[in-house]
Amino acid sequence: MSGTSEGPAPAADLIGPAVTDSNHQASRGTGPDASDSYRSAFAAAPLAMAVVDRAGVVVSANAALTDLLGAGPGELGGRVAADLVDLASDARTWHAYRELLRGREARLRCSRRLKHPDGHSVWVQVTVEPLRDGTGGVLLSAADISARRELQGRLRHLQMHDPVTRLPNRTLFFERLSAALDMESYERGGTGRIGLCYLDLDGFKAVNDTLGHRVGDRLLAAVAERLGRCADEAGWGRGSAPLVARLGGDEFALLVEDSTGTEQLADLAESVLTALQEPFDLAGQRLSLSASIGVVERQAAGTTATGLMQAADTTLYWAKADGKSRWTLFDPERNAHRMTRQALASTLRPAIDRGEFVLEYQPLVGMADGRLSGVEALVRWNHPQFGMLTPNRFIGLAEEDGAIVPLGRWVLATACRQARRWELERPDEPPLFVSVNVAVRQVWDSDLVADVAEILGETGLAPQLLQLELTESAVMGSAGRPLQALQALSDMGVRIAIDDFGTGYSNLAYLSRLPVSVLKLDGSFVRGFQYEDAGTHASPADEVIVEAMIQLAHRLGLTVTAECVETSSQAGRLRRIGCDTGQGWLYSRPVPPDRISELPACPYGQTVGNP
Numbered sequence: 018m019s020g021t022s023e024g025p026a027p028a029a030d031l032i033g034p035a036v037t038d039s040n041h042q043a044s045r046g047t048g049p050d051a052s053d054s055y056r057s058a059f060a061a062a063p064l065a066m067a068v069v070d071r072a073g074v075v076v077s078a079n080a081a082l083t084d085l086l087g088a089g090p091g092e093l094g095g096r097v098a099a100d101l102v103d104l105a106s107d108a109r110t111w112h113a114y115r116e117l118l119r120g121r122e123a124r125l126r127c128s129r130r131l132k133h134p135d136g137h138s139v140w141v142q143v144t145v146e147p148l149r150d151g152t153g154g155v156l157l158s159a160a161d162i163s164a165r166r167e168l169q170g171r172l173r174h175l176q177m178h179d180p181v182t183r184l185p186n187r188t189l190f191f192e193r194l195s196a197a198l199d200m201e202s203y204e205r206g207g208t209g210r211i212g213l214c215y216l217d218l219d220g221f222k223a224v225n226d227t228l229g230h231r232v233g234d235r236l237l238a239a240v241a242e243r244l245g246r247c248a249d250e251a252g253w254g255r256g257s258a259p260l261v262a263r264l265g266g267d268e269f270a271l272l273v274e275d276s277t278g279t280e281q282l283a284d285l286a287e288s289v290l291t292a293l294q295e296p297f298d299l300a301g302q303r304l305s306l307s308a309s310i311g312v313v314e315r316q317a318a319g320t321t322a323t324g325l326m327q328a329a330d331t332t333l334y335w336a337k338a339d340g341k342s343r344w345t346l347f348d349p350e351r352n353a354h355r356m357t358r359q360a361l362a363s364t365l366r367p368a369i370d371r372g373e374f375v376l377e378y379q380p381l382v383g384m385a386d387g388r389l390s391g392v393e394a395l396v397r398w399n400h401p402q403f404g405m406l407t408p409n410r411f412i413g414l415a416e417e418d419g420a421i422v423p424l425g426r427w428v429l430a431t432a433c434r435q436a437r438r439w440e441l442e443r444p445d446e447p448p449l450f451v452s453v454n455v456a457v458r459q460v461w462d463s464d465l466v467a468d469v470a471e472i473l474g475e476t477g478l479a480p481q482l483l484q485l486e487l488t489e490s491a492v493m494g495s496a497g498r499p500l501q502a503l504q505a506l507s508d509m510g511v512r513i514a515i516d517d518f519g520t521g522y523s524n525l526a527y528l529s530r531l532p533v534s535v536l537k538l539d540g541s542f543v544r545g546f547q548y549e550d551a552g553t554h555a556s557p558a559d560e561v562i563v564e565a566m567i568q569l570a571h572r573l574g575l576t577v578t579a580e581c582v583e584t585s586s587q588a589g590r591l592r593r594i595g596c597d598t599g600q601g602w603l604y605s606r607p608v609p610p611d612r613i614s615e616l617p618a619c620p621y622g623q624t625v626g627n628p
Contacts, residue, residue, distance in 0.1 A: 064158050069098040069145075071118055071153040085141065085159060087134035098157055102143045103129045117145055120153060128162065140166040179263040181234045182241035190262035190270060194322045197274045207256075212276035212314040214259075214286050215329035218293075219307045219341045221267035228302065235299045236306070237267065243292045244269060251285050259285065270329075273314075279346060282314045286344035294342075307342035309333060314347075331355065357403065362414045369423050373399050376431050377607035381452065381578060382599050384592040391450035391484070393600065394432035395607045396424070416456055425459045430472045435610050437478040442614055449613075452484040452514065457499065466505045473509075480510030484535065488516050500531075507532030514578070519566060529573055536570045538563065540581030543601070546590060564594040571595065 059066065065082035067075050078093040086093070086101060093101065104127070105111045116122040125145040133139050141159040148154045177189035185193070197211055218240065225233040244261045248271060252258025260272040271289070276282060290308060297304045311332030313325060328347050336345040368374065378392040398406040415421040436451040459465050473480055485506065503513055514535035515528075519542060545559040563579075570577045579591050582601030591599060 064160060065141075066156060066158045067093065067098060067101075068148070069118075069155045069157050073098055073114075073118055075101070076154065082159060085139065085161060086131070102141065102157070102159055103131060104143070104145075114145060117147065117155060118153075120147065123147070128166075139163055182238050182263050184241050184245075184269075185260060185262040187262070187264045190260065190264060190272065191322060193260055193262075194272060194325070197272070198317055198320055198322060198325075200318070207275035208277055209317055210276045210278070210314065211317045211320065211325070212273035212279075212282040212285075212312070213325060213329050214271040214273075214282060214289065214310050214312055214344070215264075215326075215333050216269050216271075216289065216308045216310040217333055217337070218267035219309055219337075221306065224304065224306070232299060232302060232304075236297060236304060237263070239297050239299065240269070240293065243295075244271065244289060247271075247285065247288045247292050250288065251281075276314055279312070279314045282312045283344070283346065286310045286312050290342070290344060309336040309341045310344035311336055312344050312346045328352065358414065360402075361400070361406075361411055362418060365411060365415055365418070365420045366423070368398065368400070369420070369427060373401070374424065374427065375399055375609075376428065376435070377609060378435075378451075378613050379600060379607040380605045380613070382604045384579075384588070384596050384599050389449065390447070390598065391452060392436075392613055393452040393486070394428060394435075394454075396428050412456075416458055419458065419462060421456045421458050422463045425456060426463070426468055426472075429453050429455075429468065430476070433472050433476045433478045433483060436482055437476045439610075439614055440478070440482070448479075448482055450482040450484055450512070451478075452486055454486045454516065457487065460499045460502050466502050466509075469506060469511060470509065481512070484512040484514050486514045486516040486537065504532045507534070533575060535576050535578060536566070537578045537580055537600075538566065538596075540601075542566075543579050543581045543583075543587055543591070546587050560590065560594065563591075563596075567595045 059068075059077075060079050062079055063081055065079065065085040067078040067082050070076050075093050075096045075098050083090065083093060099105045099111070099114060104114045106129075110125070110127050113122055113125050117125050123146075126142065128140060128142050131139045131141055139161060140163045142162050144158045144160075145155050148156055177186060177192075178184065179186045221233065221236070224236055241261070241263065248259045248261045251273075256275060260270075260274075262270050262272070264270055271285060273282060273285065289310060293306065293308050297306070311329045311334070313328045313332060315325075315328075331352055332345050332347045335348075335351070336343050339345060375397050376394050377397055378394055380389050381391040381393060382388065383390050396408055396412075398411050400406050412421070415424050432451045432453050436449060440448040455465065469483070469485075472478075473483065487503075507513055512534045513532055514537055515533055516537045517539045518536045519539045542559065542563050567577045576597040577595075578598040578600055579596045580600050582588050582591065582599040582603045584603060588599055588603055
């Protein structure tokens, strides 16, 4: 057998003069009879052994070693021992062996696979120990462990393979994946890329529940067979076929080492979908199913097994969310958005305590006289990592996990406190009312009426200077506790406004019975007006619809606010058809509270902020 790349140096050069006489027992005073006994025992021992001198050359070998290596009588004497049992095949073992011959090591043990002259392989456990006879020689022994290795191999196969599908299981899959991502493996050649198709069977649970686990296991085995065929076809003309593994339940994976790009993975995923869409015939049971597949392909360098599987799991989730029976390619931008959403959700509640939220205010202007009459409070999240975030980035998350309740209470208290401060700072001006958005969950999960009463009492703000905005769908569906809360707030003097009016399922008869005082027209109606200064005219239908809603609101005793007013021509039309209040960039973008306090009463047609 060959050694390391440098090869074993000549024994005499490495160690010194060869020892040619193995009968060292006589020199120790044991006598010829003892020496003969030792030689007889050595020759007849069932354990394969050889005496090796300090130069690494075989002095004598017993019959068991000769038989084990398939050599003829007397053939092993004078041979380099390291070559006989392949000790030079790896650098660490070769170094330890040379140190042992020099007397610097106490023992060496290793396993080697040797080629027998008749063609079969033999696994041996090689042990090398110093001879305690003062010569510096060593005793080399080799035990045949082929049967044990075979048993270990069978046990490992059982341990590493799924009993239902006979495919590699999760343990073996991750072992192969980790090896593929090892730096040395992809630096030796190949594309240096890796790909993964991670699939889940759609509706498999229903098969187990209705037909039983026995049929389910047959179906899994049939799926495994088809996946194997897909992998074999994908491997034609390439170095190797993808590894197919069952990761557990109805989850499978196809690992592509040295992938050539996303196109290769897309072709593999498409072939898998096509193969699985063909009906399965299981002992008279004809079953159809589909699969959702997450596809990831990337450079192996810098990729970890955990990172690759997380990306694959995320992409599989996208495939299911997008409608199932499809494959989806990993999208870094989509994943970044998901990760951002998770990061925001996990830090939302602590951010309230850390004071990371701020309020900006957008003016509400009277259409008839163009004077500033109130403001809408709009919450912003001054996130330390992502910067200033608008409500559409976090309000939905806050409503999902209930953080909207403490956040809404903070917004309400801050806005009321600020409105009272403006009132005190501008004693000669009519006081500004403040409009605050309220989520339905605030009504259900907290005592909104008590919160409002407490905050108004603490700040000294008059109830008439507070307006609460709820969306149309939330207000129109109000019954029981929400309706009682709205009525109590109205009785207190607080104004209730329906936000985004015209986009929900307005029940006009029900509207007349709600304690509502303001309708805020959704901005889509205002944006639907064509601009006269662009050389076009407003759509008659748009004006008719808006005018009808305004007239209806007035007959019910309600005032109307138009959102998203951006041009003077829009404002002029709204004023002509009777709209009461306008809000939009024509007047001002949302601004910090100090900008509002600096604004004078503003005549119609001039902006009160920096659009």
